[in-house]
Amino acid sequence: MKPSWVLLLLGFAAGAAAQQSVADIESLLPAETFKMARSPLLSGRFVQTKSLEGLAQPLRSSGQFTYARDHGVLWQVQQPFAADYVLADGRLSVAGDGTPPAFGGEVARLLTALFTLDLEMLARSFELSVQRGKSDWSLRLTPRHRALSAALREVRLEGRSHLQRVSLLDEDGNTTRIELQRLRVLRTLPAEVLKKFQ
Amino acid sequence: MSPRWGFKAWLAATALLLAFFAFRVAPNLKVDGDLLALLPASGLDADAERAHRQIGDAFARRLLLLVGGETFAVAHAGAQALSERLRASPAFVDVRLEIEASKPAAVESRARFGLLTPADRTRLLAGGGDALSLQARRALYSPAGFAGLTSVREDPLGLFERYLNDAPLLRDAAIEGGVLVLRRDQHVWVVVLTEIRGNPFDQAVQPELALALDEARAAAALRGARVISSGVAPHAVAASKRARAETVWLGGGDLLACALLLLLVFRSLRPMALGLLSVGLGIVAALCCVHALFGPVHFLTLVFGTSLIGVAMDYALHFLCDQFRDPQHWRPIDAPAHIRSSLLLGLGTAVLGYATFATTSLPVLRQIAVFAACGLIVAAATVWLAFPSLSRPATLHGVARWNALATLLRPRSARAWIWLMLAAFAGGGLMQLQTADDIRLLQSSPPQLLAEEQQVRSLLGTAVDSRYFLLEGDSAQQLLEREEALTARIEALQAARYTAFSQAVPSLKRQAANRQLTAALYQPGGVIARHFSVLGFGPETATRLREDFASAPWLLPEDVRANPRLQHQAAQWLGESNGRWRSTVTLADVQDAEALARAADGLPGVRWRDPVSESSAALASQRREALRLLVVVYGLIAGVLIARYGFSEGLRALAAPLGASLLTLAVLGWSGQTLNLFTVLALLLVLGIGNDYVIFLREGQRESRSSGAPPISSRLAVGLAAMTALLAFGGLAFSATPFLRSLGLTLVLGIALTLTLAVFTAPKDAGPALP
Numbered sequence: 031m032k033p034s035w036v037l038l039l040l041g042f043a044a045g046a047a048a049q050q051s052v053a054d055i056e057s058l059l060p061a062e063t064f065k066m067a068r069s070p071l072l073s074g075r076f077v078q079t080k081s082l083e084g085l086a087q088p089l090r091s092s093g094q095f096t097y098a099r100d101h102g103v104l105w106q107v108q109q110p111f112a113a114d115y116v117l118a119d120g121r122l123s124v125a126g127d128g129t130p131p132a133f134g135g136e137v138a139r140l141l142t143a144l145f146t147l148d149l150e151m152l153a154r155s156f157e158l159s160v161q162r163g164k165s166d167w168s169l170r171l172t173p174r175h176r177a178l179s180a181a182l183r184e185v186r187l188e189g190r191s192h193l194q195r196v197s198l199l200d201e202d203g204n205t206t207r208i209e210l211q212r213l214r215v216l217r218t219l220p221a222e223v224l225k226k227f228q
Numbered sequence: 229m230s231p232r233w234g235f236k237a238w239l240a241a242t243a244l245l246l247a248f249f250a251f252r253v254a255p256n257l258k259v260d261g262d263l264l265a266l267l268p269a270s271g272l273d274a275d276a277e278r279a280h281r282q283i284g285d286a287f288a289r290r291l292l293l294l295v296g297g298e299t300f301a302v303a304h305a306g307a308q309a310l311s312e313r314l315r316a317s318p319a320f321v322d323v324r325l326e327i328e329a330s331k332p333a334a335v336e337s338r339a340r341f342g343l344l345t346p347a348d349r350t351r352l353l354a355g356g357g358d359a360l361s362l363q364a365r366r367a368l369y370s371p372a373g374f375a376g377l378t379s380v381r382e383d384p385l386g387l388f389e390r391y392l393n394d395a396p397l398l399r400d401a402a403i404e405g406g407v408l409v410l411r412r413d414q415h416v417w418v419v420v421l422t423e424i425r426g427n428p429f430d431q432a433v434q435p436e437l438a439l440a441l442d443e444a445r446a447a448a449a450l451r452g453a454r455v456i457s458s459g460v461a462p463h464a465v466a467a468s469k470r471a472r473a474e475t476v477w478l479g480g481g482d483l484l485a486c487a488l489l490l491l492l493v494f495r496s497l498r499p500m501a502l503g504l505l506s507v508g509l510g511i512v513a514a515l516c517c518v519h520a521l522f523g524p525v526h527f528l529t530l531v532f533g534t535s536l537i538g539v540a541m542d543y544a545l546h547f548l549c550d551q552f553r554d555p556q557h558w559r560p561i562d563a564p565a566h567i568r569s570s571l572l573l574g575l576g577t578a579v580l581g582y583a584t585f586a587t588t589s590l591p592v593l594r595q596i597a598v599f600a601a602c603g604l605i606v607a608a609a610t611v612w613l614a615f616p617s618l619s620r621p622a623t624l625h626g627v628a629r630w631n632a633l634a635t636l637l638r639p640r641s642a643r644a645w646i647w648l649m650l651a652a653f654a655g656g657g658l659m660q661l662q663t664a665d666d667i668r669l670l671q672s673s674p675p676q677l678l679a680e681e682q683q684v685r686s687l688l689g690t691a692v693d694s695r696y697f698l699l700e701g702d703s704a705q706q707l708l709e710r711e712e713a714l715t716a717r718i719e720a721l722q723a724a725r726y727t728a729f730s731q732a733v734p735s736l737k738r739q740a741a742n743r744q745l746t747a748a749l750y751q752p753g754g755v756i757a758r759h760f761s762v763l764g765f766g767p768e769t770a771t772r773l774r775e776d777f778a779s780a781p782w783l784l785p786e787d788v789r790a791n792p793r794l795q796h797q798a799a800q801w802l803g804e805s806n807g808r809w810r811s812t813v814t815l816a817d818v819q820d821a822e823a824l825a826r827a828a829d830g831l832p833g834v835r836w837r838d839p840v841s842e843s844s845a846a847l848a849s850q851r852r853e854a855l856r857l858l859v860v861v862y863g864l865i866a867g868v869l870i871a872r873y874g875f876s877e878g879l880r881a882l883a884a885p886l887g888a889s890l891l892t893l894a895v896l897g898w899s900g901q902t903l904n905l906f907t908v909l910a911l912l913l914v915l916g917i918g919n920d921y922v923i924f925l926r927e928g929q930r931e932s933r934s935s936g937a938p939p940i941s942s943r944l945a946v947g948l949a950a951m952t953a954l955l956a957f958g959g960l961a962f963s964a965t966p967f968l969r970s971l972g973l974t975l976v977l978g979i980a981l982t983l984t985l986a987v988f989t990a991p992k993d994a995g996p997a998l999p
Contacts, residue, residue: 080368082380087764091369105371115370139402141371154300154405175406180331180377202379208371 052149058160059147059167066192067147070099071216077209083202095145095210098219101227103142114226117142144187144196145210156185166190238613242509245606249512257515258524259431276835279698279802279810284839286799287694288427291459293420294684295448300416304405306453307418310444314422317440319433322423326406331377332392333791338776339783340388341746342739346719348387352745357755360385365763381769382776384759385749394731401688410687417687428464438465458684463673467965468527470674474963475531482534483507485955486541489948493630494548496622502615503544510540510607517602522595529595531968535913535975536600538953539578540607542920542945543571545952547611547619549945552634553937555627560619564612566935570927570942574920575608577868581861581916588857590850596909600916634943637925637983639990650891657894664902665848690816693724694840695824697813700833704785707809708735710833714813717827723820728813732797733785743777750777851905858912862886865919873926881926883989885918888981895977906967910974917953918982921946925990950983 056064066072073096080089093108102118117138143151152158155178156171169187173179179201186197192213198206295310297303311325336343344352351360364385378389401408401419408419426433441462445455483504490500514533518525550563582604585597624630685691697714701707711730718726734742749755750773757770785801788794802810818824821838828836862882870878889911896903928942957979960972 078369078371082763084381084766084769085764086766089368089763107369110369111366113366113370117371137371139404154304175326178403178406204379 052153052158055149055158055160055169058162059169060191062191063167063189063193064147066213066215067145069215071219072097072213073216074213075211076105077211079207079209081205081207083204096216096219096223097142097145098223098227101219101224102138103145104223104226106226116227118227144185145193147187147193232617234613235617238610242610242614245509245513245516249516253516253519257519259530260524260526275805275808276698276700276810278805279812280837280839282802283696283698283812283814285427288429288460288464289424291422291424291428291457291461292684292688293422293455293457294410294417294687295420295453295455296415296417297451297453298415300404300409300418302452303409303416303418304407305451306448306455307407307420309447309451310453310455311420313444313447314420314440317436319425319437319440320422321425322421324421325418327403327408332388332793333788335781335787336783336791337378337382337388339739339781339787340383340391341777341780342742342783343391343734344387344742344745345390345394346716348390349742349745352749357385357749360387361755361759365759368763380763381765381773384756384773387746412687424461428459428461429468431468434465434468437461438469441465456680456683458681458688462677462680466674466677471527471531471965471968474960474965474968475527475534477959481955481959482538482952482957486538486952489952490545490548493948494622495625498618498620499548499622502548502618503541505614505618506544506607506610507540509610510536510603513606514599514603518595518599521598522591525599526592526595528592529599531971532596532909532913533599533603535957535971536603538949538957539600539913539917539920540604541952542574542917542924542949543608543611544615545949546570546924546942546945547615549941549948551621551624551941552627552630552944553935553941555624558621560621561616563619564616566931566941567927569930570924571608571612573868573872573923573927575604577865577919577923578604578916580864580868581912581919584857584861584864585854585912588853590853593850593854593909630944631940633947634940637943637947637987639992640988641992642988650887653898654887654890654894657897658890659897661893661897662900662902663848663851663904665844665851665904690725691818693815693818695815695818695821695836695838697815697828698835698837699811699813700835701809702807704804704809705735705737707811707833708733708785709737710831711735711811711813712738713831714827714834717831718813718824721820721823721827723823723827724815724818726813726815727797727800729785729797729801729811732788732794733783736782739782743780747777750774847905851903851908854905854908854912858908858915861912861915865915869922877991880989880991881922884922884986885915885978885982887985887989888918888978889914891981892974892977896974901970901973904967904970906970907974910971911978913975914978914982917949917979918986921950921983921986922990924949925986929991946983946986950979953979 073094075092076095077090077092080091082089091107091109093106095106096104098104102116105115105117107113107115139151140155142148149158152171155174157174159170161168161170167189171185171187173182181200182198183201184199186195186199187193188195188197192210194210196208196210198208200206293310295303295307297306307325311323314320314323332340348360361384367386368380377392378386383389401410403409410417410419424433424437428434428437441457448455486503486507487500490503491497494500511533514536515525518529546567547563550566551558553566579601582597582601586594586601588594588597699707699710699714701710708730711728712735715726715728715730718724730738750770751757752770752774756773757767760769761767789798789801791798800812800814802812804810815824825836825838828834866878866882869881872878873881892911892914893903893907895901896907924942924946925939928939928945931942932939954976957972957975960968961976963969963972
């Protein structure tokens with residue numbers, strides 16, 4: 031009798047986990063994570079690794095990013111080549127490179143929501159489930175709608191006191207992993223960054 | 229035929245008529261509400277005409293709704309409630325809220341080597357292969373690199389990816405929470421795309437459609453969201469609702485005015501009931517005739533049919549007023565002898581006039597003519613055959629008062645300088661008269677709907693145009709090639725955005741050309757091999773792609789018909805009919821319509837279509853034809869009047885309706901109103917009604933000359949008839965529907981002027997001076 035009781039409880043718990051509300055998730059993650067993610071000015075370094083099927087070495091790029099609540103996200107790739115991307119107003123624009131990528135708008139909104147942990151926004155498009163370790167946590171996002179699942183299979187956010195890693199897994203089994211490092215809250219927006227937004 | 233036999237014959241005929249109406253006509257009677265359906269698209273063969281209708285129909289069936297709220301949650305909940313209600317309605321075949329996955333079909337993916345966007349083709353023609361490779365590699369490192377519909381190994385340069393995203397449904401909409409969303413000024417709008425089961429003007433669809441739309445809006449409002457829409461449907465519903473209400477109001481008002489007047493004059497229910505009987509039977513008979521000859525009754529026929537009540541009532545009034553000839557000794561059985569000539573002449577000329585209109589090629593005008601002629605004949609026959617038996621002498625009150633009214637209409641004369649001034653006024657007004665045959669006469673929407681339409685356009689950032697290109701070809705491939713020749717010109721002009729089926733399925737020629745253009749990229753050591761090796765892929769990746777290129781199938785029109793992603797483009801493809809293939813290229817955000825119209829020049833099988841201006845042109849040609857017929861009718865009636873009254877007196881008689889019509893046009897000219905088809909139709913009614921007045925007055929005079937009694941009864945009949953007509957049509961002049969307003973204004977002016985002129989042109993009473 032006893033083992034089945036345990037199974038039942040486990041099943042119940044799993045069901046509950048799948049239906050975590052935004053408020054539940056927020057309560058499960060460390061408060062300082064949100065404090066950081068929701069500050070109006072934020073900057074840091076990133077390392078992006080993209081693993082493609084059939085490719086022995088992943089594609090690596092790295093650079094600097096700045097988030098300004100009033101302007102958006104400036105994504106400055108420094109390696110292997112220099113390119114500035116601006117994610118703002120639901121648009122992704124590429125400085126010095128002709129055509130904006132397809133789905134630029136959706137991607138800009140999604141990435142901004144991911145980096146700022148806008149759970150409300152994310153919950154509209156994804157089922158959210160959180161796993162809390164001792165000091166670390168991971169948030170799994172699976173697309174709710176077919177429009178998104180055509181391009182994405184799963185997104186995973188991981189962190190400790192703040193968000194450290196965003197992994198995107200697409201339908202073809204390719205993974206894009208973005209590590210965020212040296213995150214810090216800015217007092218003022220540097221003039222040269224402000225110029226990029228305008 | 230003795231009165232008794234006449235009445236029996238009338239009873240039998242009426243019973244037959246009512247039975248026929250009750251069992252055959254009423255259950256099957258359909259009202260055709262599409263005001264635009266009366267416009268023939270000119271200069272098209274039957275197949276092309278069908279294609280034109282098909283396109284118009286498809287356009288009219290689409291309805292786009294935006295559900296807005298302060299937050300996404302409110303807008304989304306509203307949109308869900310709205311969609312749920314619309315899906316439950318049989319009036320909607322498709323209600324799309326959630327956006328479908330837009331992955332390409334397998335056959336498209338395999339045929340991708342022949343598919344290129346115009347921009348990529350231009351770049352490749354300029355030898356930009358390496359630039360494309362660099363751009364694609366950079367994109368892989370960008371933060372958005374993960375979001376694509378195609379994989380790096382199958383579409384290394386992103387050519388297919390760009391092709392798939394080349395014709396987005398809504399440019400400014402973003403996908404959020406699985407639905408299309410527009411954000412503007414702190415407001416979130418969720419897009420719901422729907423398709424209606426039939427034409428929204430179709431009376432079989434409309435009641436359910438109107439109900440579903442109302443309830444769906446209410447359901448969204450309940451969740452705090454507001455709804456705005458863009459499409460033909462709400463306009464069709466509003467126009468029909470208003471026009472129907474106005475018709476009922478107009479017909480009912482006319483009938484009520486007639487009934488009240490009869491009640492006032494005779495202080496008895498019987499004359500009123502008789503009046504309504506003659507008009508009612510006239511309308512029933514007219515409906516039967518139109519139903520038997522044409523099938524569905526057009527809405528416009530009903531509008532004119534209700535105006536007919538005024539004319540048909542004249543006969544009943546004339547009979548009933550005959551009592552005033554000899555209030556003490558009047559017997560109903562004697563009346564026909566006294567009004568015979570008036571009735572016959574009035575009816576004869578009116579039917580002659582309407583019969584002339586029945587010769588036109590325009591179905592709606594023919595219907596109106598048949599309706600009017602049939603209704604008038606039956607109303608007059610009822611007066612002639614049934615009134616002598618059904619009528620009873622009433623106790624007349626206030627005879628002196630009515631006599632005084634009749635005396636107002638005794639012949640008068642005006643000084644020459646007054647006629648000269650009127651002529652000058654008429655001449656001056658006619659010189660200023662402008663014509664306007666705008667299709668908006670037929671349909672004007674409530675300002676609130678127009679504002680919604682404007683708001684949707686500004687939110688979507690795109691304006692769908694009613695103008696389009698109609699293309700024909702001997703085969704599917706020839707048709708696709710013709711589309712491509714046309715769209716190349718549109719691209720070069722940059723005059724509009726367009727949607728064409730060849731965007732989804734290029735012609736085989738174009739696919740072959742595209743493959744030729746890209747073949748070098750896939751060669752060993754070519755751009756793609758280098759691209760892969762820079763990224764770090766093994767050589768087998770390029771080899772496999774080269775093999776795919778070599779074995780790629782061609783994409784054919786039938787391959788994509790069932791693909792939901794290409795629904796929009798597939799709707800442009802009309803397919804084959806009688807050995808001809810047809811398609812359309814539709815437009816949005818038109819910048820330069822003249823340049824577009826010229827774009828079809830010299831391209832075989834391509835025609836520029838502008839339904840709005842074509843409709844206006846059709847209205848103008850109908851107006852000209854109606855005006856020609858009006859002149860013919862005047863000629864015919866002049867003949868009848870001259871035969872009856874002699875040359876100069878006949879022309880004098882005609883002068884009243886003719887002069888009144890000219891003066892009415894002059895007033896329209898001076899006041900800046902315009903001449904249109906409905907003004908001309910109103911002038912035909914003015915002639916029909918005015919002619920009755922002229923004839924009744926003259927015949928009354930003749931009759932009184934032979935009987936020695938003063939012609940009180942005919943003058944009273946005319947006075948009362950004019951009062952009812954003015955009361956009834958006066959209301960029309962305040963209609964919100966432009967063509968009804970035009971009709972009402974012309975009728976009121978025309979009838980008042982005809983009556984005045986009839987009095988001033990009638991011959992002097994002969995014999996002893998009259999009271």
